[in-house]
Amino acid sequence: MARESKTNRQARTLRLIAGMTKAYPDVRCALTFGDPWQLMVATILSAQCTDKRVNEVTPGLFKQFPTPKRFAECDVADLEDAVRSTGFFRNKAKNIQASAKLLLAEFDGVMPQTMAELLTFPGVARKTASCVLGNAFGLAEGIVVDTHVIRLANRLGLSKETSPDKIERDLMDLVPGEPEGWILFSHLIQRHGRTVCMARKPNCTDCPLREDCPSADKI
Numbered sequence: 001m002a003r004e005s006k007t008n009r010q011a012r013t014l015r016l017i018a019g020m021t022k023a024y025p026d027v028r029c030a031l032t033f034g035d036p037w038q039l040m041v042a043t044i045l046s047a048q049c050t051d052k053r054v055n056e057v058t059p060g061l062f063k064q065f066p067t068p069k070r071f072a073e074c075d076v077a078d079l080e081d082a083v084r085s086t087g088f089f090r091n092k093a094k095n096i097q098a099s100a101k102l103l104l105a106e107f108d109g110v111m112p113q114t115m116a117e118l119l120t121f122p123g124v125a126r127k128t129a130s131c132v133l134g135n136a137f138g139l140a141e142g143i144v145v146d147t148h149v150i151r152l153a154n155r156l157g158l159s160k161e162t163s164p165d166k167i168e169r170d171l172m173d174l175v176p177g178e179p180e181g182w183i184l185f186s187h188l189i190q191r192h193g194r195t196v197c198m199a200r201k202p203n204c205t206d207c208p209l210r211e212d213c214p215s216a217d218k219i
Helices: 006-023 036-045 051-064 068-073 076-086 089-107 126-137 147-155 164-174 180-195
Strands: none
Touching: 006 164, 006 180, 036 051, 036 089, 036 126, 051 076, 068 089, 076 089, 126 164, 126 180, 147 164, 147 180
């Protein structure tokens, strides 16, 4: 099979985005949150956990610990119990409490709005930082690359990489409309990955992207 040119891949990316936008006109961030701090906590909890489970945990969590100060000052064992069902709860609780302390000590309790500053928080990598910037502030310094985005970027022929950072660079080179386009693209891919292009058994028959997907009917 001939190697696809970058120009053709860019044109195909536009068609993929158009197809997903038509299929999912109401797409938005799958995590529920009330402010940027809550979104960062929810995104930390989402590692190796479904968004559905996180959304079941966070209402009670934010009622028990309504402010960063309460997170910072609580007994970490209580925080562990509150997030236990999200998995890896000890490490997540430790990072969330440390992040709360950093927010209060270094940023006067106000969430920063740059990638560089967000990456100083324990447990925060580019995925979490991009999620917070895009969904809480409408800013985009990158594209959120989670398990759905990794899987579909490969299946759709948008990247041959396996590293999230390298996949992100490939996508940023193809997806237009930064910042709004980068933010929307992640939501579209995540929705498509949950509803049609599932990990184990993608529904190629009913896929709105079938005509532009090199993996259609091959998985």
